[in-house]
Amino acid sequence: MSVSATSASLSFTPRPSPRGPSRRSGGVEAPRPGRRGGLQGCHAKSSPSAESLKNKETKARRKQEEYDEVEAAWREGGGLLDGADEESVVRTVRGTVQVAKHYVLLIEQQVFNLAKYGEGEVLPDTHKDPVWVAQRLCMLQKLTNVPPQYVPDMVEQSGAGVLALTPASVLRSMLAVKDLVPNGDASHMVRVEPDLLLVDTTHLAYSGGDVMRTLREMPLPEPCVRLLVTEEPGLLLGKGGLVRTEQLREQALEHRDNLKAICEGVPEDGWLDVRSQRWFTNFFCGYY
Numbered sequence: 001m002s003v004s005a006t007s008a009s010l011s012f013t014p015r016p017s018p019r020g021p022s023r024r025s026g027g028v029e030a031p032r033p034g035r036r037g038g039l040q041g042c043h044a045k046s047s048p049s050a051e052s053l054k055n056k057e058t059k060a061r062r063k064q065e066e067y068d069e070v071e072a073a074w075r076e077g078g079g080l081l082d083g084a085d086e087e088s089v090v091r092t093v094r095g096t097v098q099v100a101k102h103y104v105l106l107i108e109q110q111v112f113n114l115a116k117y118g119e120g121e122v123l124p125d126t127h128k129d130p131v132w133v134a135q136r137l138c139m140l141q142k143l144t145n146v147p148p149q150y151v152p153d154m155v156e157q158s159g160a161g162v163l164a165l166t167p168a169s170v171l172r173s174m175l176a177v178k179d180l181v182p183n184g185d186a187s188h189m190v191r192v193e194p195d196l197l198l199v200d201t202t203h204l205a206y207s208g209g210d211v212m213r214t215l216r217e218m219p220l221p222e223p224c225v226r227l228l229v230t231e232e233p234g235l236l237l238g239k240g241g242l243v244r245t246e247q248l249r250e251q252a253l254e255h256r257d258n259l260k261a262i263c264e265g266v267p268e269d270g271w272l273d274v275r276s277q278r279w280f281t282n283f284f285c286g287y288y
Helices: 003-010 050-077 086-117 130-144 148-158 167-180 186-192 201-216 222-231 233-237 241-254 256-262 274-284
Strands: none
Touching: 050 086, 050 130, 086 130, 086 148, 130 148, 130 167, 130 186, 148 186, 167 186, 167 201, 167 233, 186 222, 186 233, 201 222, 201 233, 222 233, 222 274, 241 256, 241 274, 256 274
């Protein structure tokens, strides 16, 4: 092989780099797309489109309209008095809307389960309507006298059964609670334990009566018994069972002298003073 042929075979023309001229060779690198300072950098983030802004405005308007409709339903039903402060109104309306949104998701899941498994309950679509929910809660508020801002929480705690209550059933339950604790705060009791409104009143009368007799057999003065079931109304439904009953019995025996002291001079149908109530609830009442 000749020298010229060998030289020809070893010679080559360098290929241009896909990244452009090398910086080391003194070439100028072309600006890369998308980099800050590049030809397209100033267009990396486009401003919101007119359609996007319009959608946001429409969504905000619908949300405000829904809020106004729910507030109007509460006011028309008499659940929100004219003297209610703004914070209570906002909390009541938002809580009501949240209840309806919860049932939108729940009903969707129920429909899916029914289609897939062929069984299960599907709640009526009325539960998804915040105005309908407001009307049901307003009725409940007027009959129980629970502050309106706490009524949506009762649904969250005890479920859709609260929305199915009728005026007659609510009144029967409130009377049954009053019979068990004549001078107790029935409104507070059903707010803390909405299940009191859902159980059969005959069952409530028997089970609640048994609980009251059991508590009175302990070294608990009558004012303490009534305060206990007012602050822990689930006891009337047997919540806590025998474990809770024995716990209360042991506490009553341990604090027997203190219980006598705070109840001295208080009639059986009377109430402890604020300081004594605070001491008793700290030691005896369980919040679940």
